[in-house]
Amino acid sequence: MASTTSGGQVRQESLPRRPYVREAELWVPLRDRPGYVRCDLCARRCIIAPGKYGVCGVRKNVGGRLYTLVYGxxxxxxxxxxxxxxxxxxxxxxxxxxxxxxxxxxxxxxxxxxxxxxxxxxxxxxxxxxxxxxxxxxxxxxxxxxxxxxxxxxxxxxxxxxxxxxxxxxxxxxxxxxxxxxxxxxxxxxxxxxxxxxxxxxxxxxxxxxxxxxxxxxxxxxxxxxxxxxxxxxxxxxxxxxxxxxxxxxxxxxxxxxxxxxxxxxxxxxxxxxxxxxxxxxxxxxxxxxxxxxxxxxxxxxxxxxxxxxxxxWGHPLESTYCPRCGYKVIERRGFAILAWRLTRDNRCPKCGYRINIRGRFHGGGGDILPLMIY
Ligand code: SF4
Missing domain, CATH: 3.20.20.70 (Aldolase class I)
Known part of the structure; x- marks a missing residue:
């Protein structure tokens, strides 16, 4: 793979052929600086010279094109x-x-x-x-x-x-x-x-x-x-x-x-x-x-x-959710576990009827810490 240096010379560079090395998205070549690119993925908007990495260390300019080195x-x-x-x-x-x-x-x-x-x-x-x-x-x-x-x-x-x-x-x-x-x-x-x-x-x-x-x-x-x-x-x-x-x-x-x-x-x-x-x-x-x-x-x-x-x-009272209107403890938590779910079916406080901001459904009180390494 050829890359152009800032001095205009052509340098041979290569990336390993691996499934996790892919051409990136959301970047542009810089017209006024041959071989340089700008990554537009995060607000740093790194200007990256040929052969160099962005600040994140996982996106590299090779031959005037930007690659991600961590796809998957x-x-x-x-x-x-x-x-x-x-x-x-x-x-x-x-x-x-x-x-x-x-x-x-x-x-x-x-x-x-x-x-x-x-x-x-x-x-x-x-x-x-x-x-x-x-x-x-x-x-x-x-x-x-x-x-x-x-x-x-x-x-x-x-x-x-x-x-x-x-x-x-x-x-x-x-x-x-x-x-x-x-x-x-x-x-x-x-x-x-x-x-x-x-x-x-x-x-x-x-x-x-x-x-x-x-x-x-x-x-x-x-x-x-x-x-x-x-x-x-x-x-x-x-x-x-x-x-x-x-x-x-x-x-x-x-x-x-x-x-x-x-x-x-x-x-x-x-x-x-x-x-x-x-x-x-x-x-x-x-x-x-x-x-x-x-x-x-x-x-x-x-x-x-x-x-x-x-x-x-762990165990602090502000792990739980309180109704903003009447102060009733509507969801009781300990760590990552839900110990009690006291909302009505349409997510209202059972005491005063105030609607609590919940999106999606309640999946059950499980929520125990269950780190499960899959590979
Ligand atoms: S830090 Fe990484 S993701 Fe952010 S602009 Fe720079 S190269 Fe792109």
Missing amino acids: LLTAMNIDPIEKKPMFHFEPGSQVLSISTVGCNFYCQFCQNWEISQSRLERGLYGRYVEPEKVVEKALEYGADGIAYTYNEPIIFFEYMRDVAKIAKKHGLFNMMVTNGYATPEAIRALAPYMDAATVDFKGGGNPEFYRRFMAVPDPSPIYTALLEMKKAGWFIEVTNLVVPKYGDRVEDIRRLARWIVENLGPETPFHLLRFHPDFRMRDVPPTPVETLERLANAAKEEGLQYVYIGNV
């Missing part, structure tokens, strides 16, 4: 309760087949899944190739209700996600992604017909300085554009925010984020405040104090959010 190169395939994503108000109690590859477009110093998202630099690209049809087959075989694209940032394996989602839909499965929200509007529009829901993860209250310093993200504002595009596409959206003590726990940031959600996505949007645990390059920061999470949860409620949860604090 899976690092995990587990059955999870949907509540683990977290996703509390969409198809509650369902089981999802969760899949991931390596790589990420963010460099979060506190990443909990850094072994798959960040270790490509030390370990290279790894995984096991699984055809899209096989993923759906496994989901059906294990009785999953949907497929979750998760663990690492799924937008970086966009082509595979889209292909799996398309087949899954045909078989009556739903699709949801857990994402940092840095996708371009074009990428979301391309996924729109197949994706049903998204959990969009903020960190540090969406504070731009936090994103720059701890995540190597120059500007978080494209996440808001992506959220609006998801809403336009009709996806069910839940928003999370990881609270990193000392560095990302400012109440003004939570108030601003909560206000934006209320005004743009609606007060019924579920909002999860997640407790930080020391990991990866942030092992010297202690877990978030529960009182901090509670203070921020109160602030988010004061800004008008109706469903505010605290995550990663």
Whole structure:
């Protein structure tokens, strides 16, 4: 395969002939810089020189064309309760087949899944190739209700996600992604017909300085554009925010984020405040104090959010759902399990009749943690 260097010379390059190496989508050649391409998949919109990779480390310019190197190169395939994503108000109690590859477009110093998202630099690209049809087959075989694209940032394996989602839909499965929200509007529009829901993860209250310093993200504002595009596409959206003590726990940031959600996505949007645990390059920061999470949860409620949860604090009362009108505990959870479902058949509070924002059906109270390695 020939590639043109910036100096105009032709250099021979080749990619291994493997099923997981495919020409990418959503990129353009740059007319004024021969051989260069721009990837339009995520908001970084990397300009990539011949022979080089994008920031995510899984898309490479070879010969003036962009390739994905992780099409179906899976690092995990587990059955999870949907509540683990977290996703509390969409198809509650369902089981999802969760899949991931390596790589990420963010460099979060506190990443909990850094072994798959960040270790490509030390370990290279790894995984096991699984055809899209096989993923759906496994989901059906294990009785999953949907497929979750998760663990690492799924937008970086966009082509595979889209292909799996398309087949899954045909078989009556739903699709949801857990994402940092840095996708371009074009990428979301391309996924729109197949994706049903998204959990969009903020960190540090969406504070731009936090994103720059701890995540190597120059500007978080494209996440808001992506959220609006998801809403336009009709996806069910839940928003999370990881609270990193000392560095990302400012109440003004939570108030601003909560206000934006209320005004743009609606007060019924579920909002999860997640407790930080020391990991990866942030092992010297202690877990978030529960009182901090509670203070921020109160602030988010004061800004008008109706469903505010605290995550990663086992047994906390804010794992459960309360009726926004009368305060009755309508769904009782412990961890990822639903212990009691007290809504009427049309998802109303049995005490006052207020309609709770639920999409899809209740699949039963199972929801126990059931990590099931399939291969
Ligand atoms: S997906 Fe994002 S990080 Fe990766 S090459 Fe494309 S624009 Fe760059």
